[in-house]
Amino acid sequence: xxxxxxxxxxxxxxxxxxxxxxxxxxxxxxxxxxxxxxxxxxxxxxxxxxxxxxxxxxxxxxxxxxxxxxxxxxxxxxxxxxxxxxxxxxxxxxxxxxxxxxxxxxxxxxxxxxxxxxxxxxxxxxxxxxxxxxxxxxxxxxxxxxxxxxxxxxxxxxxxxxxxxxxxxxxxxxxxxxxxxxxxxxxxxxxxxxxxxxxxxxxxxxxxxxxxxxxxxxxxxxxxxxxxxxxxxxxxxxxxxxxxxxxxxxxxxxxxxxxxxxxxxxxxxxxx
Amino acid sequence: xxxxxxxxxxxxxxxxxxxxxxxxxxxxxxxxxxxxxxxxxxxxxxxxxxxxxxxxxxxxxxxxxxxxxxxxxxxxxxxxxxxxxxxxxxxxxxxxxxxxxxxxxxxxxxxxxxxxxxxxxxxxxxxxxxxxxxxxxxxxxxxxxxxxxxxxxxxxxxxxxxxxxxxxxxxxxxxxxxxxxxxxxxxxxxxxxxxxxxxxxxxxxxxxxxxxxxxxxxxxxxxxxxxxxxxxxxxxxxxxxxxxxxxxxxxxxxxxxxxxxxxxxxxxxxxxxxxxxxxxxxxxxxxxxxxxxxxxxxxxxxxxxxxxxxxxxxxxxxxxxxxxxxxxxxxxxxxxxxxxxxxxxxxxxxxxxxxxxxxxxxxxxxxxxxxxxxxxxxxxxxxxxxxxxxxxxxxxxxxxxxxxxxxxxxxxxxxxxxxxxxxxxxxxxxxxxxxxxxxxxxxxxxxxxxxxxxxxxxxxxxxxxxxxxxxxxxxxxxxxxxxxxxxxxxxxxxxxxxxxxxxxxxxxxxxxxxxxxxxxxxxxxxxxxxxxxxxxxxxxxxxxxxxxxxxxxxxxxxxxxxxxxxxxxxxxxxxxxxxxxxxxxxxxxxxxxxxxxxxxxxxxxxxxxxxxxxxxx
Numbered sequence: 001x002x003x004x005x006x007x008x009x010x011x012x013x014x015x016x017x018x019x020x021x022x023x024x025x026x027x028x029x030x031x032x033x034x035x036x037x038x039x040x041x042x043x044x045x046x047x048x049x050x051x052x053x054x055x056x057x058x059x060x061x062x063x064x065x066x067x068x069x070x071x072x073x074x075x076x077x078x079x080x081x082x083x084x085x086x087x088x089x090x091x092x093x094x095x096x097x098x099x100x101x102x103x104x105x106x107x108x109x110x111x112x113x114x115x116x117x118x119x120x121x122x123x124x125x126x127x128x129x130x131x132x133x134x135x136x137x138x139x140x141x142x143x144x145x146x147x148x149x150x151x152x153x154x155x156x157x158x159x160x161x162x163x164x165x166x167x168x169x170x171x172x173x174x175x176x177x178x179x180x181x182x183x184x185x186x187x188x189x190x191x192x193x194x195x196x197x198x199x200x201x202x203x204x205x206x207x208x209x210x211x212x213x214x215x216x217x218x219x220x221x222x223x224x225x226x227x228x229x230x231x232x233x234x235x236x237x238x239x240x241x242x243x244x245x246x247x248x249x250x251x252x253x254x255x256x257x258x259x260x261x262x263x264x265x266x267x268x269x270x271x272x
Numbered sequence: 273x274x275x276x277x278x279x280x281x282x283x284x285x286x287x288x289x290x291x292x293x294x295x296x297x298x299x300x301x302x303x304x305x306x307x308x309x310x311x312x313x314x315x316x317x318x319x320x321x322x323x324x325x326x327x328x329x330x331x332x333x334x335x336x337x338x339x340x341x342x343x344x345x346x347x348x349x350x351x352x353x354x355x356x357x358x359x360x361x362x363x364x365x366x367x368x369x370x371x372x373x374x375x376x377x378x379x380x381x382x383x384x385x386x387x388x389x390x391x392x393x394x395x396x397x398x399x400x401x402x403x404x405x406x407x408x409x410x411x412x413x414x415x416x417x418x419x420x421x422x423x424x425x426x427x428x429x430x431x432x433x434x435x436x437x438x439x440x441x442x443x444x445x446x447x448x449x450x451x452x453x454x455x456x457x458x459x460x461x462x463x464x465x466x467x468x469x470x471x472x473x474x475x476x477x478x479x480x481x482x483x484x485x486x487x488x489x490x491x492x493x494x495x496x497x498x499x500x501x502x503x504x505x506x507x508x509x510x511x512x513x514x515x516x517x518x519x520x521x522x523x524x525x526x527x528x529x530x531x532x533x534x535x536x537x538x539x540x541x542x543x544x545x546x547x548x549x550x551x552x553x554x555x556x557x558x559x560x561x562x563x564x565x566x567x568x569x570x571x572x573x574x575x576x577x578x579x580x581x582x583x584x585x586x587x588x589x590x591x592x593x594x595x596x597x598x599x600x601x602x603x604x605x606x607x608x609x610x611x612x613x614x615x616x617x618x619x620x621x622x623x624x625x626x627x628x629x630x631x632x633x634x635x636x637x638x639x640x641x642x643x644x645x646x647x648x649x650x651x652x653x654x655x656x657x658x659x660x661x662x663x664x665x666x667x668x669x670x671x672x673x674x675x676x677x678x679x680x681x682x683x684x685x686x687x688x689x690x691x692x693x694x695x696x697x698x699x700x701x702x703x704x705x706x707x708x709x710x711x712x713x714x715x716x717x718x719x720x721x722x723x724x725x726x727x728x729x730x731x732x733x734x735x736x737x738x739x740x741x742x743x744x745x746x747x748x749x750x751x752x753x754x755x756x757x758x759x760x761x762x763x764x765x766x767x768x769x770x771x772x773x774x775x776x777x778x779x780x781x782x783x784x785x786x787x788x789x790x791x792x793x794x795x796x797x798x799x800x801x802x803x804x805x806x807x808x809x810x811x812x813x814x815x816x817x818x819x820x821x822x823x824x825x826x827x828x829x830x831x832x833x834x835x836x837x838x839x840x841x842x843x844x845x846x847x848x849x850x851x852x853x854x855x856x857x858x859x860x861x862x863x864x865x866x867x868x869x870x871x872x873x874x875x876x877x878x879x880x881x882x883x884x885x886x887x888x889x
Binding site: 015017021022023024028029033178204206265 | 344352353366719720
């Protein structure tokens with residue numbers, strides 16, 4: 001399996017009613033939804049650290065120097081682990097300058113000048129579509145423009161329109177990207193933390209073997225092992241998270257195609 | 273030269289019934305468009321079915337050109353029946369499905385639009401999803417309910433003995449509670465086979481003849497009076513994070529005592545935000561709502577299933593038919609008011625549905641005919657014809673010297689008294705072999721062609737008159753050499769033509785046509801191999817439509833669905849009337865296409881199948 005990861009901090013569970021976002025909306029129903037717990041300390045770095053490494057920062061206790069949250073020091077990320085197993089990874093610009101994401105992983109160049117969030121998103125989406133060739137096993141697209149826009153309280157009306165534009169731009173871009181996907185792919189759309197103030201995040205997982213328990217909860221540290229299992233890499237025992245997918249299984253409560261067809265044909269009147 | 277062509281479709285209006293009414297001095301509008309009667313016949317399609325005939329009307333070609341042969345066809349790779357009008361394509365599970373119209377060909381509004389002439393198309397069958405056009409379109413037959421089917425209602429009752437009937441959901445309520453907390457059933461949660469629901473509280477009124485329905489929908493509290501269709505209740509179903517679906521439903525309260533009996537219509541798309549495009553431009557459905565209020569959006573509006581299942585009675589059904597006629601007329605009138613030029617088409621489907629359900633009351637030979645029923649409902653069909661004529665009369669107020677008005681039906685109507693189980697006949701005659709141990713008549717075992725032993729089967733029936741051969745290379749388990757197919761077609765046609773019903777001594781099947789006798793065009797290869805032409809009074813039986821194998825070749829039709837038209841197409845022509853002189857030779861459905869183009873000075877394609885039905889304008 002291959003993995004497409006899209007991280008969008010602040011992505012709300014319910015999108016505004018007047019926004020046309022067919023791709024995200026569809027994913028909302030095609031995917032399994034997991035509310036995500038995170039570290040108790042509201043520190044952006046610790047959230048990302050949990051996602052990247054699959055390890056619980058609290059367990060490291062005093063050993064975890066604050067600097068770890070920004071430099072990651074000796075702990076391997078899931079990108080490192082995947083690359084160790086000869087998986088080809090493509091990551092977005094924002095991620096590439098995080099220390100210790102490997103230098104041999106291709107990534108987009110950061111923008112030079114000041115860019116507004118929508119222009120930046122458009123550029124990143126363009127980059128994604130240009131750079132993503134058939135050879136990658138893990139593709140990670142990241143954009144934090146939504147978080148930025150949500151935080152901008154200068155004009156609530158304008159900001160609502162801008163957020164709608166942002167979501168529609170994002171949706172169209174993702175639609176283009178999603179056309180590359182087939183059953184060999186697992187997709188995760190992740191908001192590691194909600195807005196504001198590190199409210200609970202959530203993950204949408206679609207693809208083979210996703211746990212179909214509708215009451216399932218998850219922690220940010222479960223994502224790294226999940227991606228590794230999808231990629232066919234055994235997660236190291238040292239990880240605290242547990243994979244949310246089981247290789248090679250499908251949900252078993254699906255209505256058979258035949259039953260569904262019959263149901264749909266009945267209403268015709270001409271059949272019984 | 274005319275600037276406007278208005279075509280009013282009255283689905284299934286039977287010329288013989290119109291003639292009888294005209295002879296009694298009734299039907300003034302259609303009579304005046306028919307020089308005092310009798311009305312002109314219009315040759316329908318093979319088979320005489322609504323989506324087939326109107327697709328030929330709109331594209332000007334036989335089904336070999338537009339690809340709609342029946343409501344149902346089969347996938348030769350899986351042998352599973354499919355709905356023929358539209359499908360959903362989904363490139364991967366990660367992308368939303370897209371509705372695709374399976375009707376091919378070039379519709380008349382496309383040709384007119386290319387020539388700069390605008391069109392308004394209201395509720396034409398096989399126009400879902402709505403297509404781009406110069407003008408406006410509201411999709412008709414083919415638009416699903418929220419379950420993706422053609423209409424599944426919900427029956428709420430405290431009667432613990434109630435059993436789930438066809439195409440409905442049953443919700444059993446606890447007796448003696450007030451209020452009653454239950455749920456409103458919405459769409460399927462994708463891939464999970466469960467329906468999304470929202471909480472609903474029923475509070476029975478102090479008058480014991482009404483109730484209040486409390487939900488999170490709009491209005492929060494909906495008043496439902498016994499014996500009346502309620503207003504619409506608008507709802508939002510959450511399908512999961514990031515997605516909700518807007519929909520609407522209305523209720524019919526049958527009884528509060530001794531048992532509560534409450535029927536909820538199929539859940540319709542909300543015209544303000546349908547899941548898939550039902551209008552063109554997309555906001556047209558919403559604009560219509562702002563003018564008319566909420567309206568039915570499903571392709572098959574009338575709750576015939578509820579009447580068939582005995583959940584609502586004839587009065588409730590007729591009452592609904594009137595509501596729908598009125599709603600459709602208001603849609604039409606709004607367009608007539610603002611029409612300046614071009615083409616306007618509006619279909620009234622109700623006469624078809626009403627005749628299907630009410631035929632038994634006027635047909636003394638029908639198994640469900642009773643004198644009492646006749647006295648009560650025997651005039652319902654004629655009464656409805658008068659209502660249709662009154663609509664035509666009001667449309668005529670909008671007709672000036674520069675307007676051509678055509679009124680027509682797509683097929684006629686007849687009684688459906690006896691059903692013919694084609695697969696039982698094919699099995700009895702050695703063309704189809706049931707799997708070992710499979711008993712004919714057991715729906716669970718034989719439905720959806722499940723009971724067929726493909727390794728020993730040369731022909732099978734599915735749909736409303738189609739027989740397919742099990743051809744090697746075409747069907748996934750085909751055994752018949754393609755070279756043998758013409759001979760087998762001929763043999764089956766000869767054996768089945770003239771089939772006599774032993775119970776009555778009547779000919780049940782007049783003839784069986786091979787596909788090359790009736791179809792031509794780019795999609796002719798998709799046609800059924802054979803098309804069975806039943807006699808008046810007969811139809812392919814219920815089970816055959818979904819590929820079942822019946823116990824007996826003949827069965828009485830004991831369904832409220834008692835009239836039908838899927839018989840020999842030459843027995844059920846439609847009618848056509850116009851304010852221009854129609855040509856004297858036979859008129860066919862394919863003739864409407866070039867006639868409309870010509871009247872509006874748009875070029876008629878050289879290979880047009882039809883010819884002009886009128887020239888003088």
